[in-house]
Amino acid sequence: MLTNRSKVVVNKTLTFSESLYFPAIFRGLMITMSHLFKRKVTVRYPEQTRVFSPVYRGLHVLKRDEKGAERCTACGLCAVACPAEAITMVAAEREPGQEALFREEKYAAQYEINMLRCIFCGLCEEACPKEAIYLTPRLVPSSFKREDFFWKKERLLETVENRVDVSRRLMRPAQKGAA
Amino acid sequence: MTWTQVIPAEWYLILGTALFGIGLIGVLIRRNVVIVLMSIELMLNAINLILVSSSAYHANLSAQVFVFFIMMVAAVEVSVGLAIFTVIYRRKESTDIDALNELKG
Amino acid sequence: MILGLFCFLSLLTIMSALSVILSRNPVYSVLSLILCFFSIAGHYILLSAPFLAVVHIIVYAGAIMVLFLFVIMLMMRTSDVGLTSWVKRIGSFFVVGVLGVTIVALMQRGTLVLPRYLASVEGSVSSLGRVLFGQYAIPFELSTILFLSAVVGVVMLGKKS
Amino acid sequence: MLDLFFIIQKLILVSAVLAITLVIAMYTTYAERKLAAFFQDRVGPNRAGPFGILQPLADGLKFMFKEAFIPANANKFLFVLGPSISMIAACMACGVIPWGSSLMIMGHEVPLQIADLNVGVLYLFGVVSLGVYGIMIGGWASNNKYALLSTIRASSQMISYEIAMGIALIALTLSTGTLSLKEIVSLQHGGHWNVWVQPLGFIIFIICAFAETNRMPFDLPECETELVGGYHTEYSGMQLGFYLFAEYINMFVSSTVMAALYFGGFNFPFLNSLGLSHNLVTLLGVGVFFAKIFALMFFFIWIRWTIPRFRYDQLMRLGWKVLMPLAIFNMLVTAVLILL
Numbered sequence: 001m002l003t004n005r006s007k008v009v010v011n012k013t014l015t016f017s018e019s020l021y022f023p024a025i026f027r028g029l030m031i032t033m034s035h036l037f038k039r040k041v042t043v044r045y046p047e048q049t050r051v052f053s054p055v056y057r058g059l060h061v062l063k064r065d066e067k068g069a070e071r072c073t074a075c076g077l078c079a080v081a082c083p084a085e086a087i088t089m090v091a092a093e094r095e096p097g098q099e100a101l102f103r104e105e106k107y108a109a110q111y112e113i114n115m116l117r118c119i120f121c122g123l124c125e126e127a128c129p130k131e132a133i134y135l136t137p138r139l140v141p142s143s144f145k146r147e148d149f150f151w152k153k154e155r156l157l158e159t160v161e162n163r164v165d166v167s168r169r170l171m172r173p174a175q176k177g178a179a
Numbered sequence: 180m181t182w183t184q185v186i187p188a189e190w191y192l193i194l195g196t197a198l199f200g201i202g203l204i205g206v207l208i209r210r211n212v213v214i215v216l217m218s219i220e221l222m223l224n225a226i227n228l229i230l231v232s233s234s235a236y237h238a239n240l241s242a243q244v245f246v247f248f249i250m251m252v253a254a255v256e257v258s259v260g261l262a263i264f265t266v267i268y269r270r271k272e273s274t275d276i277d278a279l280n281e282l283k284g
Numbered sequence: 285m286i287l288g289l290f291c292f293l294s295l296l297t298i299m300s301a302l303s304v305i306l307s308r309n310p311v312y313s314v315l316s317l318i319l320c321f322f323s324i325a326g327h328y329i330l331l332s333a334p335f336l337a338v339v340h341i342i343v344y345a346g347a348i349m350v351l352f353l354f355v356i357m358l359m360m361r362t363s364d365v366g367l368t369s370w371v372k373r374i375g376s377f378f379v380v381g382v383l384g385v386t387i388v389a390l391m392q393r394g395t396l397v398l399p400r401y402l403a404s405v406e407g408s409v410s411s412l413g414r415v416l417f418g419q420y421a422i423p424f425e426l427s428t429i430l431f432l433s434a435v436v437g438v439v440m441l442g443k444k445s
Numbered sequence: 446m447l448d449l450f451f452i453i454q455k456l457i458l459v460s461a462v463l464a465i466t467l468v469i470a471m472y473t474t475y476a477e478r479k480l481a482a483f484f485q486d487r488v489g490p491n492r493a494g495p496f497g498i499l500q501p502l503a504d505g506l507k508f509m510f511k512e513a514f515i516p517a518n519a520n521k522f523l524f525v526l527g528p529s530i531s532m533i534a535a536c537m538a539c540g541v542i543p544w545g546s547s548l549m550i551m552g553h554e555v556p557l558q559i560a561d562l563n564v565g566v567l568y569l570f571g572v573v574s575l576g577v578y579g580i581m582i583g584g585w586a587s588n589n590k591y592a593l594l595s596t597i598r599a600s601s602q603m604i605s606y607e608i609a610m611g612i613a614l615i616a617l618t619l620s621t622g623t624l625s626l627k628e629i630v631s632l633q634h635g636g637h638w639n640v641w642v643q644p645l646g647f648i649i650f651i652i653c654a655f656a657e658t659n660r661m662p663f664d665l666p667e668c669e670t671e672l673v674g675g676y677h678t679e680y681s682g683m684q685l686g687f688y689l690f691a692e693y694i695n696m697f698v699s700s701t702v703m704a705a706l707y708f709g710g711f712n713f714p715f716l717n718s719l720g721l722s723h724n725l726v727t728l729l730g731v732g733v734f735f736a737k738i739f740a741l742m743f744f745f746i747w748i749r750w751t752i753p754r755f756r757y758d759q760l761m762r763l764g765w766k767v768l769m770p771l772a773i774f775n776m777l778v779t780a781v782l783i784l785l
Binding site: 186205265 | 343347372384391412423441
């Protein structure tokens with residue numbers, strides 16, 4: 001009833017003019033003919049790309065802080081929150097002299113997300129106390145090999161020169177207020 | 180017309196006879212009901228061929244009209260024959276013409 | 285060229301007719317019979333009866349043989365029931381041999397009076413129609429009754445009782 | 446009689462007609478995909494060449510390079526024979542179509558028709574009835590239950606609709622008084638199209654043409670939702686291509702036949718009163734004929750993307766209980782009107 005176009009189905013016997021079918025066929029032909037001249041909705045992909053919605057959740061990124069140190073502290077909350085159990089990690093202690101590399105005393109020596117398991121729900125992002133993991137409006141590249149979907153820390157981590165902008169999703173006012 | 184001076188009328192007669200003979204052999208030696216029906220068609224067509232050739236050589240269209248009638252009868256024969264065959268096949272599960280010997284006295 | 289065409293068509297007719305009665309697979313028999321009918325239609329065209337040739341194709345190749353193929357495909361297992369007994373086989377060849385010898389003998393004796401040349405008769409639609417609906421109007425109408433009874437009979441047989 | 450000029454002229458005509466038929470059938474596949482896309486607010490094939498016009502070539506190449514697989518239990522000879530018969534039967538009807546009146550070349554009059562049979566309409570009818578063999582043989586030879594079911598459907602559908610089609614043609618020949626296609630076309634000179642004389646006959650004929658070509662409202666022999674793929678379930682490679690191609694050739698041929706029989710063929714009102722030269726009028730006539738053919742083919746495609754498929758009992762009921770009595774009624778009315 002949303003569009004007011006729904007029709008109630010009645011199994012009554014057809015009148016003679018209805019059983020000729022020609023008016024109905026003619027009406028159908030007119031409908032298809034009108035569609036011949038309508039605007040095409042196709043997005044011609046390699047030339048045109050579809051605009052992502054601001055809240056689109058795609059490929060993950062592991063953020064660095066302002067000085068370029070890794071934010072992740074390998075607390076494991078994201079792995080616990082993950083309903084698909086796609087995240088695994090191995091924690092390690094920061095050695096003296098590595099302060100520029102890792103922000104906290106503990107860091108993720110290994111960090112892996114299985115993109116074939118991930119359902120892109122964003123619960124890891126919600127769970128993270130250090131604002132280290134974010135889902136970004138990027139697509140996971142396709143591949144023929146299963147190994148290519150096990151994303152290690154090296155591929156997830158943003159580089160210092162090439163920061164990934166996550167501000168658009170951070171600016172969700174309702175979400176921020178609730179948090 | 181040039182070609183009829185090349186082909187004598189006997190040749191068509193011999194061809195028709197040969198076809199009729201083949202059809203007759205088919206009726207006599209095959210046990211499959213459908214093949215027997217097909218051989219009967221072959222015999223009818225041999226007659227048709229002879230009729231058309233005699234119509235052409237005698238300049239008489241009556242023979243062609245007979246061919247017309249034979250085609251009609253052939254169509255009727257095949258449709259009724261195949262209908263009977265399907266009924267029999269449902270009962271007997273066999274295409275063997277020797278399975279139909281129950282009408283013997 | 286005409287002679288060659290006649291010989292080719294005759295050879296095709298005889299070979300395909302032999303294949304009808306000799307193939308083990310009934311489907312091959314049907315296909316050979318269709319080929320045979322086409323070559324007979326070629327003969328009709330040679331004999332300047334194009335109308336009959338086309339009607340022959342429509343009736344035989346278009347309708348009757350489809351019916352045969354239909355029944356064979358639906359009903360038959362691929363194994364064939366084979367041939368009759370040796371006695372019947374030899375007997376049939378004997379009968380056919382006698383028939384052939386009789387025909388040849390009749391032609392040798394000159395009992396069959398055959399014209400040498402084709403008279404120029406046009407087997408066109410209009411002339412044939414004039415004969416069919418003039419001289420043979422009553423047999424034509426009677427044949428329609430035959431047709432009607434055949435239709436009724438087939439429908440009766442086809443019904444599941 | 447059989448001079449060199451005659452033979453050369455016929456050879457050129459035959460090869461030209463065959464080539465045009467094949468090219469048009471090729472591009473009908475493209476037109477079908479493109480129009481289907483437009484009817485559904487899509488764009489359609491647009492990658493191979495500008496606007497995708499090389500798409501048929503790409504499809505053809507793909508069919509050629511794919512493996513032509515023959516299933517182990519199939520009858521190999523018949524399996525290969527089936528698509529070939531389909532293709533040949535589809536192409537055969539082009540022989541009697543009058544594509545144009547005649548051209549004057551070097552003082553000779555060259556008729557744009559391969560053979561002017563005096564039983565042309567019957568020939569067409571005979572050729573149409575042969576098309577079912579390709580489907581039957583191929584479907585049976587694949588030794589597949591879906592193919593066999595499709596074969597049964599196709600043959601009974603085609604035989605059923607041939608009857609109504611034949612009776613509609615009889616009514617047409619009653620009103621024209623000839624079986625020669627050339628005469629039928631020239632009788633429709635000056636806007637006296639047969640479709641005004643035989644409107645009911647034309648409607649019956651076009652419905653039967655849809656059924657005979659296995660096009661959409663009657664495409665039960667190849668409905669993939671029920672029969673996987675129909676009679677060509679087991680086919681692949683160029684053999685499958687032949688089957689698909691034969692369907693489009695059939696569509697072209699039946700459009701041609703309808704344009705010639707009911708829409709005046711190469712005749713167009715006022716074309717002869719323009720004072721143009723004979724050859725130019727002929728060529729314009731050929732153009733007009735093809736315009737009519739393309740309009741009818743567009744109608745085929747248009748119907749396909751509008752009307753859903755019939756159920757099998759509905760199909761048979763339409764053929765035997767509606768179309769055949771209507772066709773007989775039409776024939777009787779025509780005969781009575783001619784008699785009066």
